[in-house]
Amino acid sequence: MDNIEIIETEPPGEDRPPSMPPRPVRAWRVAVIANVKGETKLPQDAPADAGAEFDRKETIEAIQAAIESDGHFTKFLSADDNLPFALRDFCPDICFNIAEGIFGDGREAQVPALLEMLRIPYTASRVLANAVGLDKTMTKRIWREQGLPTAAFQEFTSADEPLNPALRFPLFVKPAREGTGMGMDSGAIVSDEEALRRRVAWVVESYQQPALVEEFLSGREFTVAVMGRADAAKFSRRPEWYAADGFHRFPILEVDNASSVTPGIYGYKAKTLHTGEEGVPGFLCPADVEPFLAEKLQSLAIRAHLAVGAVDVSRVDIRLDADGNPRLLEINTLPGLTPGFSDLCVIANAEGTRYQDVILEILDLGASRFGLLLEHGQEAVKPLRVPALMHMLPAMATMMLN
Numbered sequence: 489m490d491n492i493e494i495i496e497t498e499p500p501g502e503d504r505p506p507s508m509p510p511r512p513v514r515a516w517r518v519a520v521i522a523n524v525k526g527e528t529k530l531p532q533d534a535p536a537d538a539g540a541e542f543d544r545k546e547t548i549e550a551i552q553a554a555i556e557s558d559g560h561f562t563k564f565l566s567a568d569d570n571l572p573f574a575l576r577d578f579c580p581d582i583c584f585n586i587a588e589g590i591f592g593d594g595r596e597a598q599v600p601a602l603l604e605m606l607r608i609p610y611t612a613s614r615v616l617a618n619a620v621g622l623d624k625t626m627t628k629r630i631w632r633e634q635g636l637p638t639a640a641f642q643e644f645t646s647a648d649e650p651l652n653p654a655l656r657f658p659l660f661v662k663p664a665r666e667g668t669g670m671g672m673d674s675g676a677i678v679s680d681e682e683a684l685r686r687r688v689a690w691v692v693e694s695y696q697q698p699a700l701v702e703e704f705l706s707g708r709e710f711t712v713a714v715m716g717r718a719d720a721a722k723f724s725r726r727p728e729w730y731a732a733d734g735f736h737r738f739p740i741l742e743v744d745n746a747s748s749v750t751p752g753i754y755g756y757k758a759k760t761l762h763t764g765e766e767g768v769p770g771f772l773c774p775a776d777v778e779p780f781l782a783e784k785l786q787s788l789a790i791r792a793h794l795a796v797g798a799v800d801v802s803r804v805d806i807r808l809d810a811d812g813n814p815r816l817l818e819i820n821t822l823p824g825l826t827p828g829f830s831d832l833c834v835i836a837n838a839e840g841t842r843y844q845d846v847i848l849e850i851l852d853l854g855a856s857r858f859g860l861l862l863e864h865g866q867e868a869v870k871p872l873r874v875p876a877l878m879h880m881l882p883a884m885a886t887m888m889l890n
């Protein structure tokens with residue numbers, strides 16, 4: 489932590505918790521916060537695919553290596569009920585948050601909420617967007633209200649609620665608040681009311697949450713990565729990356745479900761297979777789409793991201809209906825970051841962007857929102873002040889005791 493420079497606290501802005509203390513500009517202490525498979529305990533009555541969203545240790549290590557390659561110091565902190573104490577001991581300047589959370593309807597918002605309370609900077613989306621993004625029904629309500637295209641739908645909290653007669657079979661049934669294709673196999677597509685009610689009952693019972701019922705979209709499937717925000721270029725090491733609206737256009741990824749182990753859909757089993765394995769869907773990046781459609785998909789993804797208040801990075805899933813019209817499926821405000829495997833990493837790789845640069849871009853975009861990075865051309869570095877060291881004292885004490 490040589491040459492620590494600090495910048496003056498800026499007044500609270502829209503994307504910044506209030507009363508930020510001064511922070512060092514470089515050589516940050518970065519906590520990588522996640523739920524790791526095998527390390528986070530699950531409730532005994534959890535469904536068979538519970539924990540599918542959790543990360544692998546190797547992913548955490550890859551993120552740490554990427555951040556350390558820029559000269560920072562990192563530590564992995566597990567997103568469980570010990571986190572408040574681990575944060576107090578480590579005293580991070582910023583947290584790289586990819587935690588799925590462990591329980592409840594807003595679990596992806598748990599870590600952001602804690603960090604806001606402790607006034608610790610962190611990357612990517614904040615409390616509300618993470619909670620909304622996890623809830624597919626709520627997300628669709630917001631999109632619909634903003635005039636964005638999404639399949640007609642109805643949420644069921646129990647299997648015997650009256651069915652909206654405007655919905656046309658086949659319908660698709662999924663847990664309203666899961667990810668990684670959980671609860672989705674070919675049985676999710678239902679062609680009559682009896683099958684619909686059976687499937688809704690299974691989802692509600694197994695996942696202890698509402699079932700989202702949508703019209704089945706039979707067309708092509710795409711996933712579109714979104715990165716940036718209006719002022720991204722002011723802080724980025726690659727300002728040329730960002731268009732005038734502040735967003736980077738990644739190539740579009742098409743998921744070809746024809747050969748999928750969950751035929752026609754990108755379900756749980758298909759999502760857990762690796763390239764080369766039997767039943768893995770086809771992935772095409774850049775997707776072979778007309779420039780007009782590509783532009784439409786990208787602009788829809790950005791509008792979908794902004795509508796739910798997502799920040800800096802997300803991935804939006806889109807499918808075409810039978811007439812070829814794009815319909816928004818869901819947004820991932822904490823997109824997977826497993827090197828060479830997660831969609832965002834595959835997409836970045838397809839345009840020649842290294843894993844390390846994706847991670848550092850997310851870190852810098854987050855850091856800049858909390859005043860840890862100076863705008864290009866800004867030189868307002870002030871001498872180190874005592875309060876900048878104050879927040880490190882408990883960590884120094886812990887290090888000395890160990």
Ligand SMILES: Nc1ncnc2c1ncn2[C@@H]1O[C@H](COP(=O)(O)OP(=O)(O)O)[C@@H](O)[C@H]1O
Nearest residue numbers: 660667668669670702703704705753754805818
């Ligand atoms: N309404 C729908 N019509 C057709 N396929 C769907 C529909 N909703 C979801 N799917 C299929 O299920 C997959 C997973 O659904 P998604 O809503 O993206 O949830 P997850 O969070 O698990 O990725 C999609 O990638 C798609 O293949």
Ligand SMILES: [Mg+2]
Nearest residue numbers: 668669805818
């Ligand atoms: Mg999805």
